[in-house]
Amino acid sequence: MDFLPPTKPDESDCCGSGCRRCVFDVYEEEYKIWERRIKGNEDNGVGGTEEATLCPGKYTDLRIQKMDRVNTNTFVYHLSEQSGKQIQFKMDIGQHVIIKANFGEEYITRPFTPVQMTEFDKNLTLVIKLYENGKMSSVVSDWKVGDLVRCRGPVGSQIQYSCNKWGKILLIAAGTGITPMAKVIQTILCNDDEDTVIILLYACQVYEDILLKEQLDKWAEYWNFHVIYFLSQEDKKQVESKKKYNENIFYERISFNSLKSIGEQFHINFDDAKLYSFVCGPIEFEIDLEKNLVNCGMTIENIYRF
Secondary structure, three states: OOOOOOOOHHHHOOOOOOOOHHHHHHHHHHHHHHHHHOOOOOOOOOOOOOOOOOOOOEEHHHHHHHHEEOOOOEEEEEOOOOOOOOOOOOOOOEEEEEEEEEEEOOEEEEOOOOOOOOOOOEEEEEEOOOOOOOHHHHHHOOOOOOOOOEEEEOOOOOOOOOOOOOOEEEEEEEEHHHHHHHHHHHHHOOOOOOEEEEEEEEOOOHHHHHOHHHHHHOOOOOEEEEEEEEEEEOOHHHHHOOOOOEEEEOOOOOHHHHHHHHHHHHOOOOOOEEEEEEEEHHHHHHHHHHHHHHOOOOHHHHHHEO
16 A cells, blocks of 8 residues: 555545645645655665654654543544654644545545643643544544554644734634644743734534643743634533633624624724634635635735644
């Protein structure tokens, strides 16, 4: 299976939305790696060295040390070296890893953003939501502790960060779209010289679907971090009995009107050149939020869609 060429995506696999990292970009990258292996310019790509650092251009087999169920269709997987040692790698804002797996007579690849809470996190932790009829989801659903997962990275466009580059940043995520936001939040909150204010709008269907909740609660203790939850299919009375007293919750989808309301609450000037927004979620969600942000007054150049 290892010497099969990567499977080219169907035209229907591309959403046509101009994603910064299209499925065809990943395919071209995979094809070049396959060509190098065929020509003998690379080893077998499965790792096996004693170094813990991941490589962007070569696959390493990592072992699942632990897995936790978050809700009905979302799991957290903790990966380490085969020897059991922790992994050490550096991931910048905007980067992710690529997971490769055999699927029938082909192999498939998908990008995932590790949840990395420090600059040099010694764990590779993946939060993965399983989708019905999804190719990679059917593979991941069979993962168990002790299995090997083929991974390379970090890859992807880096977002150039400098202290106090932004006055305020508006993070808007849905579901597992929270994972790349974690790196943005961690980078700013761990810098004592930072004055940037972070406002996170996190959309989920129900309260139990909120991912990284324990970490979000810890971040909420910082003066410059605020989180607002948007629950689209939740009963308000049930949530009121279990939420924390100071949690800010909207029982609706994120809309143009709710963005304006949040803007007023946190004194956000959407046309401010130092206001930057990161958006991550399903394609339809990202397109809709980008349009609403522009209608609020933001310039398209200040909106980054993961």
